[in-house]
Amino acid sequence: MGKGGVGKSTSAALFSTSLAQKGYHVLLVSLDPAHNQSDIFERALSDEPVEVAPRLRVGEIDEDSWIRAYLKDVRRQINRTYSYLTAFNLDKYFSVIKHSPGLEEYALILAYEHLRNKYSGWDYLVFDMPPTALSLKFFALPSLSLVWVNHLLALRREIIEKRELITKIKLLKKEFERDKVLNKIQEQREQYEVLREAFTNPEKTQVYLVLNPDKLSHAESLRIFHSLKELDIRLYRTIYNKRPVNETCADIDPVFADIPSLNFPLSDTPLIGVQQLQRYLQANDGEVQSRLNVC
Amino acid sequence: MIRILKTVKDKVVEFLRLSDEVARSNAVETIETEVEELDNIFGVLVLGSYVGMPSPPMQISLDLMPFMEKELILMMEKVDTASQPLSQLFSVLDMG
Numbered sequence: 001m002g003k004g005g006v007g008k009s010t011s012a013a014l015f016s017t018s019l020a021q022k023g024y025h026v027l028l029v030s031l032d033p034a035h036n037q038s039d040i041f042e043r044a045l046s047d048e049p050v051e052v053a054p055r056l057r058v059g060e061i062d063e064d065s066w067i068r069a070y071l072k073d074v075r076r077q078i079n080r081t082y083s084y085l086t087a088f089n090l091d092k093y094f095s096v097i098k099h100s101p102g103l104e105e106y107a108l109i110l111a112y113e114h115l116r117n118k119y120s121g122w123d124y125l126v127f128d129m130p131p132t133a134l135s136l137k138f139f140a141l142p143s144l145s146l147v148w149v150n151h152l153l154a155l156r157r158e159i160i161e162k163r164e165l166i167t168k169i170k171l172l173k174k175e176f177e178r179d180k181v182l183n184k185i186q187e188q189r190e191q192y193e194v195l196r197e198a199f200t201n202p203e204k205t206q207v208y209l210v211l212n213p214d215k216l217s218h219a220e221s222l223r224i225f226h227s228l229k230e231l232d233i234r235l236y237r238t239i240y241n242k243r244p245v246n247e248t249c250a251d252i253d254p255v256f257a258d259i260p261s262l263n264f265p266l267s268d269t270p271l272i273g274v275q276q277l278q279r280y281l282q283a284n285d286g287e288v289q290s291r292l293n294v295c
Numbered sequence: 296m297i298r299i300l301k302t303v304k305d306k307v308v309e310f311l312r313l314s315d316e317v318a319r320s321n322a323v324e325t326i327e328t329e330v331e332e333l334d335n336i337f338g339v340l341v342l343g344s345y346v347g348m349p350s351p352p353m354q355i356s357l358d359l360m361p362f363m364e365k366e367l368i369l370m371m372e373k374v375d376t377a378s379q380p381l382s383q384l385f386s387v388l389d390m391g
Contacts, residue, residue: 070357077361093345097353100344106354141352148351152359155337162330166323170316180362188358 001128002210003220007241009036010271011210012128014264017277020056024123029115030060031108031138042273047111053274055221058206066107067098105137109195112138116198132220136227142195143231149189156182206236209264211252213244218252225255235248237262328366335373345370 002008009032016028027049030037037060038045041052047066049059075094082090097103112127119125129135160179198204207228210255211221225235238249250254265284272279341359342352345367360367 007384048363070354074357074360081361082364096356100353102353145352145355148355152337152340152351152355155333155340159330159333159337162326162333166326166330170319181359184359184362188355 001132001135001209001224002239003212003217005237006210006217007210008032008210009034009040009128010206011239011241012126012262013037013040013277014271014281015208015262016056016058016124016126017274018124018281019124020053021281023055025055026057026126027115027119027122028056028058028126028128029111030058030128031111032071032128033063034130035060036130040272040277047180052085053278056274061108061111063104063107063111066110067103068148070103070107070110071098089170096151102137105134105141108134108138109141113191132224136224139199139228139231139233142192142199145192146189146196149185149192153182153189156185175180190197199231202234202236207233208237209235209259210237210239211249212242213240213247222253222255225253235259239263242266331369334366335369338370342367342370352385 009030012028012030016026016077020026028037029049030045035045037058041058043050043052045058045060047059047062049057052058077088108130115125122156130138156179160182209221209224211217221238236259238256238259240247240249240261240263243263249259249261267280269280270274271280339348341351341356342363344353344356350356
């Protein structure tokens with residue numbers, strides 16, 4: 001994570017290439033709508049990751065296609081379960097819903113879950129994150145959704161209890177149908193709890209903060225640190241690009257003092273193309289590898 | 296004679312069955328109204344954005360929507376009676 005333009009995409013590309021060179025199987029995916037990975041690796045990328053180097057696959061998520069597919073699925077389910085007229089009346093609602101706030105981060109969550117399941121056997125999944133605001137919404141989505149889901153679950157249980165009481169008194173029945181809404185809410189709760197656990201467990205998700213030596217980048221980095229802390233997510237490493245000699249992240253703010261740093265030495269040439277990335281890593285082998293070993 | 300007695304017995308049984316049914320219906324009438332209100336609250340909470348109310352994160356509403364046709368219809372019906380809360384209350388309490 002980090003402010004726009006601090007070098008998140010290049011750092012993610014270098015980090016992934018370095019891990020692949022060490023023999024790990026790595027999937028690098030850009031969740032950033034700016035899609036810089038296709039520029040860095042000089043090839044068109046899509047939702048279906050392609051191999052760009054031995055053991056390294058790269059892909060880019062197209063949010064819009066994930067939103068379209070999700071809404072199409074909801075629409076299909078509604079058409080199947082609703083009577084014709086109600087489904088017909090919802091058409092207007094669905095034509096504007098794709099622009100609703102919140103769907104952007106949910107599309108990223110769906111893509112993230114899909115990739116995590118599909119590449120569960122791989123050593124590393126590296127995500128090049130979107131700008132700060134969207135990234136924070138992405139990480140906050142499970143916790144925020146759980147607040148709502150738990151409230152709805154309690155209300156639904158109250159309704160079901162009363163319905164069962166009515167059925168018992170009126171029809172003397174003792175067996176009741178499973179409530180589909182309750183099932184779905186429980187399913188949602190399970191999904192968000194798994195996500196929240198994955199985001200807050202440092203053995204499953206390690207968040208790297210990329211920053212530059214300028215005041216705006218420092219200020220945004222601090223905000224990221226505190227916002228993640230509120231969500232119970234700890235920063236795993238900092239990557240201080242263009243770092244002035246003898247300055248560390250701890251000099252920016254004492255909160256960064258306990259977070260190990262993984263800094264890439266400044267490159268003389270633009271880091272474009274997988275060969276250029278590999279060349280850079282070979283030239284800076286000692287320094288980069290020793291820092292990677294810290295991880 | 297036996298036929299007459301059997302008919303009388305059947306009528307009495309039917310009367311008792313109906314009385315039981317009516318008593319049971321009366322006993323749960325208020326709870327039924329309460330459940331209807333709770334269903335409406337649940338509908339407004341989940342599908343509020345459909346009628347311009349604040350709503351939970353969009354994906355929660357959308358995931359539940361395929362299973363909530365009943366609540367959606369109830370929510371729309373409630374709009375018609377929303378302006379007459381007193382007459383609704385009198386009807387629940389069987390007054391007037």
